[in-house]
Amino acid sequence: MSSDQQAHGLDKDRLSWILTQMVRIREFEERVKQTFEEHPGAIRGHTHLADGAEASIVGSLATLRSGDQVLATYRCHGYPLALGSDAEAMMAEIYGKKTGLCQGYGGSMHLVDTERGFLGTSGIVAQGIPHATGAAYAAQIRKQGQVVLCFFGDGASKQGAFAESLNIASLWKLPIVFVMENNNYNVVTRSEQEDANAAAGEPLAVKAKAFSMPGVTVDGGDPLEVYGVMHTAVERARSGEGPTLVESKVYRLSAHGNIIAPPGVPLHYPEHEAITVFGAPEEYEAALRGDPVPRFRARLIGDGTLSAEEANAIAAAAKAEMESAVRFAWESPYPEPEEAVNYVYA
């Protein structure tokens, strides 16, 4: 074990847990992507994958304790998986089945698992940020030491919802950490084309200064570095000192989402925008070389935390779990059509 890991107080079980969750998320996302060939038409609408962000997601969630809460965006498969949601129910939701996590009402963009602290997502960019801020207000006045993690992308930081929420969170010293997953692209637009800080060559974390809160930039490809930064931010939130903006730099390894096309056109994942739009395959290839999942696996094997056999077993278990999730989703029944009018009102 390296001194870095010891400094974070992470024992072998915890490190192994982090790798396991990263591998599970990657395998889940690979199977979602594969579904477009395996079961054409099974997934409708728009899916968004977390491949490339696993280290950021798991390193962040590893800092939480029972009772803490998480809200995120339409790119939401990773969080509930790591929080313990059932992969079968999640995949079934994406397949639109009755057995889905939300019975087929929400789909890929709207996973919710309140029992595991995953309060939900908004499919509209940045609009979940005030929801998380409101949950943090609730946590503050409930006085049970809960912390809320609010995940969103770099694109969201140009929305009014971001500015309004960070202002109030800082003003009220709410127990929240704003985690901006900066993958340098809002859909097909690069950050430097739409963000004044990026254009000026500054990290996006400088936005925190406008709200008098700490802003930290971290390598979101390194789960332990993420863990360290998030641990500080979560403890600050828990102790009543207020929010932190963490800019976690990740590289999304898939395109923004599957192609947008009317029914009849088979859906699939195109290549990354670096290739399809910007003619920069070298950028994408560099990102692949830095892929956080094999990187962390190699590190744990390299420093003797895990044996290759143990790491292989983690991969094999994830493969079997997600194979079973796909089979479950595929074989599950659809909801009855008339169920569509349930849950309109409480």
Add this chain to the structure above:
Amino acid sequence: MAREMPYIAAIGEAIHLEMARDESVLYFGQNIATTDDDPFLAAFGHDRVRVTPISETAEIGMAVGAALAGYRPVVELYMAEFMLVAMDQVVNEAPRFRYMSGGKVKVPLVLKAGYGFTAGWAGQHTGSIYSMFMGVPGLKVVLPATAADAKGLMATAIRDDNPVCFFHHYLLTLEHGEVPEGEYLVPFGEAAVRRTGKDVTIVAIGWMVDRALAAAERLAADGVDAEVIDPRTLAPLDTATILESVAKTGRLVLVDQATRHGSASAVIAAEVADQGFDSLRAPIKQVTALDATIPYSEPMERFVLPDEDKIVAAVHQVLGSAPVAA
């Protein structure tokens, strides 16, 4: 026991009573509780009562989040138009979460907003925009026309497990009415028949209820017996009471301060045409604001709004009697 009190005080009383009854009720928004002697702050403390910046998206979005986390926020939004700044939160966030989660969560919150301030506030603070929200599945829309309903509907709104838009009329703010003391709840989806009559049904919304009742008195002098119905809530809408009345009178006049196209009255007209056509002995008439922005200058403002004369004229028209010059 009931006592006389202003409409706005009745709303405040309901919020106060519900906050005393249920610790999960929160009250926050712009320009409230800025001093320690604020009655809400004094009674319930800074945890539950907070002034916010002018940040409608955050205010309403935070209400959604606090509701997801188990609380019942009431958001003070001042003016209905300010909701437009945060339209996504009102229309595409708050009412979607329960449904999209397959019933896993609920979002009980109240958006308290004044509307229709047609007293020289010109184009941006005078709209009657409630119909924009009545067609949104998952949202409830409430428009009290009396002080008693203001109290009873607010109490019901706070106890409701869904997002509720509570629209109070600015010109009713200081109108006094009899208001029951203590716990008082007015159920949603139950229209009030404000005046019974056999010749014509007048359905009037919000501020228009009093105009319709005044028109009905004038009509009575002409020998016309008008029934006046106040829907009180637009979502849910009590179409049954309206249809029942139309079955009796055979004639329907709808009075709505909103602009004509896309108004609540247009929706009610469609429902009656769809479900009660056989009862009708004359075409349905709508008395609405003209399809114009509300002008500043008083003669023009008066011109675009529905009023007693226009209601009386419409009733004469559906009765086939001599129309009265507006």
